[in-house]
Amino acid sequence: MTLVLRTGDDRHAEHVMDVVRSGVHESASDVVTQSWSRCLNEYRLHPDKAREPAVISRAALEERRERQADVIDCARYEMTTLYQQLADADSAVVLTDIDGVIVHMVSSTEFAAEMGPLGLRPGGMWSETEAGTNGMGTCLAAAAPISVRREDHFFTHFTQLTCSAVPVFDPSGHIAAVLDVSSRSSMMQQHLLVLLGMTARMIENRLIDRRFRNAHPLHFHSRPEFVYTLHEGKLAVGDDGRILAANRSALFQLGLQSVDEIRSRHIEDLFQTSLEDMLRRSTQSSFHPIVTFRANAALRFFAVARRPATESDLPSPTPSSAVATLPTTTVPRLAPRTPLPRPATQVPTFKDARLAAHFETARRVIARQTPVLLCGETGAGKEVFARAVHDASPHAGGAFVAINCASLPETLIESELFGYRAGAFTGAQRTGRRGKILQADGGTLFLDEIADMPLDLQARLLRVLDERQVTPLGTEETHAVDFQLISASHQRLPELVREGRFREDLYYRLSGIELLLPALRERSDRRELIRGVLEAEGGRGSTLSAEAERMLMDYAWPGNIRQLRHVLRTAAALADGDTIASVHLPSLQDSAAVAPTMHAAVSTAPLALTSHVATMPAVPPAGPATHAAADHPPPPFKLNPIQANERQVLLQMLEQHRWNVSNVAKVLDVSRNTLYRKLHKLHIEISHPE
Incomplete structure (x- = not known):
């Protein structure tokens, strides 16, 4: 197959040679100009005389993949996620080794078939010596991120492609691979380099975890909200306190140029503390960032040190295929989900003006994947509100999965959220289960009473929200997930953050928008709500006497709608089909008598x-x-x-x-x-x- 060239492509070769001779090219960077010069003068290539695409044998490819197994394992899921973010059927996410040989590729089946004859397939060699100026080969030659747009390519028959590439560094600071996105898009690609850079950092952090699984991971940053994020500095520390590896963010924050400057140095050489002290204080703080200072300096950092990670935290094994082909019309997923039949639901009508305004706000922002945090008293109807937002959202066809973080024992919250494999636990839990996050894939996850989530699980939840991937307990399988997030709490999270009882970075991640739901006593539609709840609890024939309705309207309802349902259910049973009178509301009469005393006890x-x-x-x-x-x-x-x-x-x-x-x-x-x-x-x- 040969790509159809655009008008003027027949002059591409002449243009390249003129630029090299003059050393000036307005539309190309100096990196491209220097690459063209290498292609002409050192490699003796000609823009119009492309070589037959160089593709190594299957046996040679498998040998290279074996040598790069850990890099490919760490990159596989990040590449699939990046492809999903791009949502471009005419593109491919490509990983090459340090010789420019493609060892893994994610694309649609159609695009892979079209690009195969050009050598854009596993085993294809894209070094500058073979493919001229291109994203992968020139990134290797320059050891820096680069975008090679259409006419920036050296060979004429590549000028309908745009390639953006970034280097991936191993824990020693050497280039281990190149991550590239190649497409037919004519759009500028600056945003791609940002996405590629973020993906490369995730791969590098995974690589540190994999190669130093027996080391102590140490996370740090000058700002506490950036710990456990892509911006954090990350160190692998041996049992003796010696540093074994560091990511690029760690070097930058510590003012160092290379891993060689930090390797084999002790923690005490960098921070005013020891490994054991960091481990002890991190455990005491439930792995909330602790304060430490730069050795021989006044620079403050926030850090968390952990014991060596278990195998369940590591990426999953590499399947045998070198290319992941994904359909062009669907969102790519590592674990395809079959939606369950869902009965038609009617979105509740909120007649209270403040509640109606909050609903419209939540409906708009969640459609843009902005998380919603609901605040309000216990029993104010936060879950009903969240379900209504889900039913009015673009993800209404998916599941609405609710989990009350306060209703589960601490030991079960983790397995309930992330799921577990059969045999991961003992006793009655050996059957295995998909976690709530996986169940919410394609729908909405509602985390009620989020303030009651333990601090160490808050850190793991934050990572899931940032990476949109979940690993069930007792397994190495990592699944990409896509869900809307709604959280709720009757406690004031900012106060808990100030007291150190809730992670500040998780709070900002949850509160894309924060809505305070009014209590029942504050709602202007209280009368309509009482009548609606009475009909639901007592049947259509249930009625209220004027005195009973007045009591219900005047009551303060400390338990809100939940208490209202309980009171009316009891009243309907006591009335037994007759009109509900004040005598059928004993709990309101008793509560009214003791309420002032209880209020005084609480307030004084x-x-x-x-x-x-x-x-x-x-x-x-x-x-x-x-x-x-x-x-x-x-x-x-x-x-x-x-x-x-x-x-x-x-x-x-x-x-x-x-x-x-x-x-x-x-x-x-x-x-x-x-x-x-x-x-x-x-x-x-x-x-x-x-």
Whole structure:
């Protein structure tokens, strides 16, 4: 096959030779001009006399791929993701070795078939000596990123291609490969070099993890929000504290030029701390960045050190194929998903003006892949709102997957989010499961009570959100995912960030836009909502007396819509088909009597708690209950004064509520799992059944 040349391409050879003789070319960079000169004067090539495409044998290709196995493994998924981002059927993402031989390529089947005769296929040799000036070969020769657009190519029959390429460096600082995008696009390609550079950094970081899997990874940056991102500095550190490898960002931040300047030096030579101190402090901070300083300088860094990674963190093995061909009409995926049939749903109508405005805002921004963070009191209807946004979004055909981070034990949150392979756990969990993130692929992931997610899992979630890839526990399989993200919390995340209980970088990643949903008592459509909930809970025939409706309208609803549903469900059952009267609303009457006392207790004596409990009311003395709490066995370990006070208050509250953890959790406005974690931390054993 021969590409049809555009008008004027017959003059390309003359133009190249004129430029080399004059040394001036307005549309080409100096790098291109120098490459043309090499092609003419050193390699003795002619623009109109292209050689037959040089392609090595299958056996020779497999040998090269074997030598480059770890580089290809680390690049494979990043290349597929890049191809997905480009969404250009007439393009290919290409990886070459240091000789310019293509060892892996991602493209559509049609484009691969068209470009094959030109040598753009696995085994094709694209060094300057074989293919003249081109993205891959000239990138190797210049050891720098480059874009070679159409007429910038040396050979005439390549002038309908545009190639952008960047070098990929190994942990020693040497070029290990070239990453290239070749296409028929006539558009300028500056944005491609940015995307290629980001992809190359991801490959380089993966390569450090793979080649130094037994080393301690150390992440750092001068700004805490950039730790665990592409901009972070990354070191591989041996057990003795010696540095084994570094990425380019680490060298830049430390003011060094090459890996040779840092290799074999101790951590103490770079930072005012030791490896053991970093490991200890990182563990204590739940792997939230800790402060350290540059040795012999006042430069401050934020760093996290970890123990050697497990094999499940590494990229998956390399399949035998050297080229991944993807369909031109669909989004490329590593694990194709078959959408499940989805019943038609009707998006709720929000008659409250503020809620309606929030809904329109959320609907617009999520269509542009902007994450939404919902704030508001417990029971205010955040999940209903999130589902409505999903149903009105471009991803409405996908699944709406909700997970309440506060309702799961800490040990299960990770497996619930990321999934696990059969055999990765013991006991009843050996069957294996797809995680919530994979289930949300093509749809919406709703993370409710996100503030209750442990800090170490926040770091992993942040990486998934940045890379859009997920690796189930107990497996090396990495899956590309595409989902809309909605998060919710009744706690103020900025306050948790200031207190060090929530990652600042994750907060900014979640809050593309932050919406505060009004409480039930603040909604202007409260009357319509009460009647709608009554119809849902009691049936179409359910009615309210004027006095009952007034009580419902005047009540403050601290539990919001969730409490409203419970009250009306109980009232409908008590009325048994008759009109609901005030006598059928005993919980509202009892709550009205105790509400002022409870409010005073909460407002007059808040007690700060660590972990996930923000505030706890001091309990007023009560004879029998207080005495019973005092008789409770002391903790097996010594507690500090604050913890001892917290323990005493919790014991008193448990006694007052007859050891009903659910009731205590409601009073404290926290989840049961959060309260159970606090009880465990304070060595309070729950021996009374609820």
